Amino acid sequence: MVEPRRKLTGSGRTGRARAIETVVRSIIASSGWVAIVILTAIAIFLGTNAWPALVSPVAGLWKMLSGTSWYSTAATPEFGFLPYIVSTLRVTGVALAIAVPIGIAAAVFISEFAGRRIKDVTKSIIEFMAAVPSVVYGLMGVYVVGPAVKDLFHLTSALTALSAGVVLAFMALPTIVSISEDAMHAVPNDLRMGSLALGNTRWQTAYKVIVPAAGSGIFASVMLGMGRAIGETMVVLMVAGGTMDLTWSLTASARPLTAVIASEMGEVVQGGLHYSALFVIGLTLFVITFVANLAADLVLERQRKRWRR
Amino acid sequence: MAFARKEEGHVVNTLQQGCFELKDVSVAYGKETAVSGVAMSIEPHSVTALIGPSGCGKSTLLRCLNRMNDELGDVRVGGTILLDGEDIYSGDVDPVELRSRVGQVFQRPNPFPMSIYDNVAYGPRTLGMRDRGELDALIEDSLRRAALWDEVGGNLKKHAFELSGGQQQRLCIARALATKPEVLLMDEPASALDPISTQLIEDTIAELKSEVTIVIVTHNMQQAARISDRTAFMLRESMDRPAGLVEIGDTRQMFTKPVDKRTEAYITGRFG
C-alpha cells in the first residue's frame, strides 16, 4: 500500500502557514520598537514644549538653571529654578543617606544570612512596600513621619526636607534592597563556598567576597533608587513644605522640581511662557533620571555578562 | 491512513522510502567549520547508528537531516543531502514540511505540559487533522508502536508530567511517530534513562525499523552493536580540523573487523 506521500515542496498547508508566520512576525517585530519610539517621543515633546522658554530672553536655559527667583506671575517674570534643584538635592540626599546603608545591610542579611523562610517572607513584604501607592506614603508623611520628626528634632514645622526625605527613603528602599540582593545572589556559590572553606565566617565572606563581587549591581541599585527619589512627586508635594527659598538647610521647607510642576501646571495658560518653563523643569528631570538610569543599565549589563547569567 | 487536509500530497513514485544520501556534507557555525566531507547513505527501513567520542559532530550531523540546525542561527550547511532523491536544502523546500517527514526524539524527554492525548495529537493537528475519530485512532496507533499504550491507554487525559522518565521518553517517541514520518532521528534517546527503560526503548526501536528508517546517535558502543544494522564512526582528530566521517559499514563487520585503524582504536577502547 502506497499511501499519499507528502512532497517537500508546493504543499498548500505550509504556504498558508508561511504567510501567517510572516504577517505575525512583522506585527510583533514592529511592537518591539515601541519602547524606542515612546522614549524618543517623550524627549521630543518635552523639548518642543520647553523650547519657547529656553530661547526666550526673559527665561533662557542658563538664566533658569542659575537663577534663584521664581516669580512666574510677576509683570516681568523670572524663572530661576536653582532653589528647586537644591530642594531636590536636599530631599534626595536625606533619602539616600537613610536608604543606602539600611538597604544594603538588609540585602546582605537576606542574601547571606537569612534562611529560606525568612528570605521569602521578607522579600514578599518588600514587594508589598513597593506596591503601596505614593499618595499613601504622602499621607503617612503628613500624619505620622512629619510630626514625629518635628518632635524629635524640635522643629517648628512638620513639613520639611527632612520629613520628606525620610518618607522618600521608604520608597527607595525596596528598589535598593531587591536589586542589591539580586546582585549578591548572582555571585556564584563556588565563591561563597571557597571562602567558607578557608575558614571565613559568613560575615567575612560577605564583606570580603560577595559585596565587592556584587559591587556594580549594588551601585546600579543606588542609582535606580536615587532616580526614584528624584522623580517622586506626591510625597514631596504633600510633605516637603513647598516654600521656594534657596537654602541647604535640611530642617527647612523644600520645593523639589517635581512638586513645582505638579502644583503649578493646573493653573497655567496652555502654551504660555510659564507653561513652557514648567516643561523646562520636566526636561531637566528627564535628563537627570535618564543619565542615572543609563549609568545603572550599563553597569548592570556588565555585571550580567560577568557572571554569564 | 490519509490526513484530512485541503491539498493532498501527491503519490510520489520512488522505489525507496526514507532513504538519505549525503554527499560531501559540511557544517559551519559562524567562522568555524565543525564537520566536513561527510559522504554516506542511510538505508531505508534500517537502523543506522552514529558513534564517536564527544565533540565528533554526530549530533551536528543528525540535526542536518531535519534541518533543525537552521534554528541555531549562523549555521551554514554545505554539500548535498537528498531525501528520497529530493535535495532537502534546496530553496523551495520548507523545513517545516520536512520535519513532518523526518521526526526527532531528543536526549532528555521533553513532553509538552499538556495531557498525553494533546502531546501525541500535536503533530497531526499541526498538519491539519481535525476529525476526532481519526485522531483517536492515530494516537492509539502511535502509542502502541511506542510500547506505551498498555500503560496509559486507560487515561489519556493524564498530564504528561505525571509519567516516569522512561514513560515520558516513550511518549515523545509516540508523539514523533504520530506524523507518520519516514525517518526517525534519535539523539541519545536512552542516555538519561534507567536500564529498564533503556531496554524497552531498544526493543521499540527494533520493532519500528520495519516501518521507519531510524538514525540513532549514541555514545554507548554496546547499544550500537545491539540494535543497529549499519554504523557510522565519526571523529574529530584535533581542534583545528573539522570532524569527519571515518568509516561506515555493516555493524557486525565494523565491530569485528573494522577497516580503519582509528575505528579499531575507538572500538577497543583505546580512547573514549
Added chain:
Amino acid sequence: MTRARARARTRTARVVETAMRIVTGGAAALIVLSAFGLLAYLLVRGLPSISWLFLTAMPKVGGIFPAIAGTFWLTLGTAVFSLPIGIAAGIYLSEYAPRGTRTRLIRLSIANMAGVPSIVYGLFGLAVFVMLFGFKVSILSGALTLACLTLPVIITTTEEALRQVPQDLRQASLALGATRWRTIYKVVLPAAAPGIVTGSILGLSRASGETAPVLFTAVFFSAPLPTSPMDKVMALPYHIYIMATQPNHPQPGIVWGSALVLVAGVTIINIVAATWRSRARRKVTW
C-alpha cells in the same frame, strides 16, 4: 601564627559575625516592621470608615464611589492600551529578536522608560494626548498616559515569563513540523501565561495607584460618574491627595478610608496574583 593567636582571631571573628548578623538583621527587621506599621496604622485609622455605604455612595452622602469608578475605568483603559503592545513586544524580545546592537537599544529604552518620573509622563500625556491629539482631559488621555508608564513593566514581565519556558519544548515543537509562531502560540505562550498574567496584573495595579500622570490628563475634583471615555473622572489616589491637603474641610475619615481601600485593593490583587502564579508555575516545570 601561634595556636593561641589563631583561636583568639576566630573568637573575635565569631563575635563580629554575631554582631553583624544582628545589625543587618536589624536593618531588615526595621523595613519589615515599618511595613507592618504602615499597614496597621492604615487599618486603625481607615477601617472605621469602611462600610458598604462608603464604597457605593456618592460624595454628597459621604461615599467614594465616583473615585472607585474612575480608577476602575482608568485601569481598564490602561490595560486595553498597554497589554496588546506590551505582550507583543515581550514576545518579540524573547522569541524573535536577534542578538545585536538594535536589540540592545530596545532593551535599554525599556529600562529607561521604567525610570522616567511619573510626572514627566504626565507632562508627556498633557502635551501629546490632551493637546496635540485633542483628546482633552479625559479617561482616554489618562489611560493612554498610564499605558505608556505601564508598558515597560508589561514588556519586561512578558519576556521574563517566556524565558522561563525551557528551550526543549520549543525544540520539540519545531521538530514536529510546527512553525515558529505556532510553537509560540500553542506551546510557549500557554506555558508562560501564568507569569504574564500575574506580572500584568501587578503592573496595572501599580498604575491604578499613580496620581502624577493623571493630574493634568484625566482628573477633576468632584467629577461625576463618567458616561464616556472623553469624560473627566475622579480617581482614588487623586481623591486622597485633595482631601488630605484641603485645609478648610479636613475629613480624616474619608481620607484614611480611601487610602485603606486603595492599599487593600492593591495588596489583595498582588497576593492573589502571586499565589496563582506559584501554583500554576508548578505545572510547567517538573
